[in-house]
Amino acid sequence: MEKEQKQFYERLEQKGVSRRDFMKFCTFLTATMGLSSSFVPKVAEVFAAPSQRPPVVWLHFAECTGCSESVLRSMYPWIDELVLDILSIEYHETIMAAAGHQAEENLQMAMKKYAGKFICVCEGGVATKYDGGWGKVGGQTFLEIARDVVPKAAATITIGNCSSFGGIQAAAPNPGGYVSVEKATGVKTLKIAGCPPNPVNFVGTVVNYLLLGKLPALDELGRPLFAYGKTIHDQCPRRAHFENDEMVTEFGSEEAAMGYCLYQVGCKGPETYNNCPVVKFNDGTSWPVEAGHPCIGCSEPNFWDTMTPFYEEL
Ligand code: SF4
Numbered sequence: 513m514e515k516e517q518k519q520f521y522e523r524l525e526q527k528g529v530s531r532r533d534f535m536k537f538c539t540f541l542t543a544t545m546g547l548s549s550s551f552v553p554k555v556a557e558v559f560a561a562p563s564q565r566p567p568v569v570w571l572h573f574a575e576c577t578g579c580s581e582s583v584l585r586s587m588y589p590w591i592d593e594l595v596l597d598i599l600s601i602e603y604h605e606t607i608m609a610a611a612g613h614q615a616e617e618n619l620q621m622a623m624k625k626y627a628g629k630f631i632c633v634c635e636g637g638v639a640t641k642y643d644g645g646w647g648k649v650g651g652q653t654f655l656e657i658a659r660d661v662v663p664k665a666a667a668t669i670t671i672g673n674c675s676s677f678g679g680i681q682a683a684a685p686n687p688g689g690y691v692s693v694e695k696a697t698g699v700k701t702l703k704i705a706g707c708p709p710n711p712v713n714f715v716g717t718v719v720n721y722l723l724l725g726k727l728p729a730l731d732e733l734g735r736p737l738f739a740y741g742k743t744i745h746d747q748c749p750r751r752a753h754f755e756n757d758e759m760v761t762e763f764g765s766e767e768a769a770m771g772y773c774l775y776q777v778g779c780k781g782p783e784t785y786n787n788c789p790v791v792k793f794n795d796g797t798s799w800p801v802e803a804g805h806p807c808i809g810c811s812e813p814n815f816w817d818t819m820t821p822f823y824e825e826l
């Protein structure tokens with residue numbers, strides 16, 4: 513274990529990441545997961561000397577691949593490699609080297625070898641009308657693939673609004689009959705909701721699984737409570753302006769420059785559960801409301817229908 517940890521820190525150093533930076537990330541992740549600071553060394557150990565690397569089958573349905581991008585690219589540049597180090601990715605259409613029949617063989621082999629043991633991660637909504645004919649991979653419809661793979665997994669994580677709730681393709685009039693993976697398969701899924709979802713919430717869920725041997729506690733929609741337990745509004749730094757009725761009524765105005773509340777220009781923060789104000793995006797740089805844009809409610813079911821028009825008051 514010690515040797516493994518030493519090699520891990522040497523690898524990090526070669527990437528220009530100090531042990532201090534890494535521990536800072538682990539402290540941030542531990543706090544996000546709602547664990548006490550005494551867990552920080554244990555969280556670091558999950559990355560530095562993983563005792564298990566669960567097999568993962570990552571499926572793509574109707575989506576933009578933004579959720580994969582969000583996990584693998586836009587965070588601290590070295591975290592993507594850490595995530596790939598602690599998971600054994602057996603099938604992922606965007607990043608695997610195999611293509612065509614070979615790729616499909618990999619999927620079949622992984623399902624057979626790890627039946628009941630692999631984690632399935634799904635991105636994208638599933639078309640159900642016309643026998644699912646609106647979306648296919650390797651000659652099989654999304655519906656067939658989802659119904660074949662998901663029930664064989666130990667657990668399924670749906671990442672993003674599309675796989676969790678249907679997403680934009682499920683918005684009215686929804687001609688393809690798109691639904692969430694849960695609805696398409698009848699199997700309960702853990703939902704990392706958002707458009708895009710925050711990669712920290714995905715990493716926190718995986719680390720929770722590796723550290724404590726179970727998935728985190730969920731809300732009634734299947735979202736981890738550590739990330740989706742509070743509304744944007746309850747954590748928003750503009751909240752005092754809301755209480756004082758100090759409102760932005762026009763973008764580009766003096767009130768907007770003073771950071772007043774965005775409720776009247778469409779902010780859906782009071783009805784949206786997510787941890788964006790605390791975790792933020794792009795290496796913790798900022799998040800939509802901090803940048804002056806209202807929350808559009810992207811982590812809620814059917815937000816394309818229920819939260820629109822985006823620039824009108826709730
Ligand atoms: S900007 Fe949105 S989330 Fe923040 S206080 Fe105003 S309404 Fe609430």
Ligand code: SF4
Nearest residue numbers: 786788807808809810
């Ligand atoms: S601020 Fe609202 S719309 Fe923006 S990412 Fe967070 S939950 Fe989604």
